[in-house]
Amino acid sequence: MITLAGHERVTDAAAVLRLTQPTLSRLLARVEHELGVRLFERDARGVRLNPNGELALAAATEIVDRYDRLRRDLGDLLDPESGTVRMAFLNSMATSLVPRLLRDFRQAAPNVRVTLRQAPSHELLGSLASGVAEMAVLWPRPTGPHGWIPLQRQRLVLAVPPGHRLAARKRVRVAELGEDDLVTVPTGFGFRTLIDELYAAEGLLPRVSFESEDLATVEGLVGAGLGVAILPDRQAGVSTVAVPLATRAAQRTVGLTWRTDRRPAPPAARFLEFVRTAGPFA
Numbered sequence: 001m002i003t004l005a006g007h008e009r010v011t012d013a014a015a016v017l018r019l020t021q022p023t024l025s026r027l028l029a030r031v032e033h034e035l036g037v038r039l040f041e042r043d044a045r046g047v048r049l050n051p052n053g054e055l056a057l058a059a060a061t062e063i064v065d066r067y068d069r070l071r072r073d074l075g076d077l078l079d080p081e082s083g084t085v086r087m088a089f090l091n092s093m094a095t096s097l098v099p100r101l102l103r104d105f106r107q108a109a110p111n112v113r114v115t116l117r118q119a120p121s122h123e124l125l126g127s128l129a130s131g132v133a134e135m136a137v138l139w140p141r142p143t144g145p146h147g148w149i150p151l152q153r154q155r156l157v158l159a160v161p162p163g164h165r166l167a168a169r170k171r172v173r174v175a176e177l178g179e180d181d182l183v184t185v186p187t188g189f190g191f192r193t194l195i196d197e198l199y200a201a202e203g204l205l206p207r208v209s210f211e212s213e214d215l216a217t218v219e220g221l222v223g224a225g226l227g228v229a230i231l232p233d234r235q236a237g238v239s240t241v242a243v244p245l246a247t248r249a250a251q252r253t254v255g256l257t258w259r260t261d262r263r264p265a266p267p268a269a270r271f272l273e274f275v276r277t278a279g280p281f282a
Helices: 002-007 010-017 021-035 051-078 097-108 121-130 190-200 215-223 266-278
Strands: 040-043 046-049 084-090 113-119 135-138 146-160 181-184 207-211 229-232 241-244 251-259
Touching: 002 010, 002 051, 010 021, 046 051, 084 121, 084 266, 097 113, 097 135, 097 146, 097 266, 113 121, 121 135, 121 190, 121 251, 135 266, 146 215, 146 266, 181 190, 181 215, 181 229, 215 229, 251 266
Parallel strands: 084 113, 084 135, 181 207
Antiparallel strands: 040 046, 135 251, 146 229, 146 241, 146 251
16 A cells, blocks of 8 residues: 555556556455545546545554564564573572673673563463563472573571571581571472471471561571571571581572573573573582
8 A cells, every 4th residue: 555655556556566456456455445445546647545545544654664663673682692681580599690690691792681580489480481581590490391501509508696506506407496486488489398398307397487588688587686597508697697507408409491392582592502601600
């Protein structure tokens, strides 16, 4: 329609569009039938837009412009040199692993943008499945169609307030914590499951006093004397004393995961290749 309006002759427009004149006439008739109005007036000199056609032309031009803009925007988004990576990560990674990972990637690809989504572990796989995120930093390693690159093995420690009876110990067993209130994350979080398993291995149920989704808040509550906590070693020791736990089970491996049942966009593929070659991130 736009081409025909510009040339006002079916023969000329058909030549530009590389169509036969009858084919273009049929296409025009189909559009007019679908809209329920005539768009062009025919005379011996060719065709010209009527008022209905002027309105339709404005709408068609806007649609084409928006489509062209969409293609440009998608091209920018998917450019491996300056596109966008959508990454989600565990709450507990906000102040440790993720900043180091992004700092190193920015040095390798300074023009690639990374949008971040912070969530607990049980929400991250949903973000990957829906496409909200292209990759996620999480624990434990997911099953199903997910790739996995180990990033960091984290040792878990007991965080206690200064002056606590265990603060001067070089090592402590989980069995010794039965009398202590526990500050931890809510049930349903992967990290909480790990803590419950450590207690269960000693025949204990944790005496939970406070729950928070944020490990920094957990550490702060412990520092205020409101209980003890089991934390990744990098989360403890700011306002608390970190004491190693005497069990091999007191560790977790955090990694990068993505869906393998779909092809990653070029910026995401570049990020994955960077992590493969640059990791692990101690």
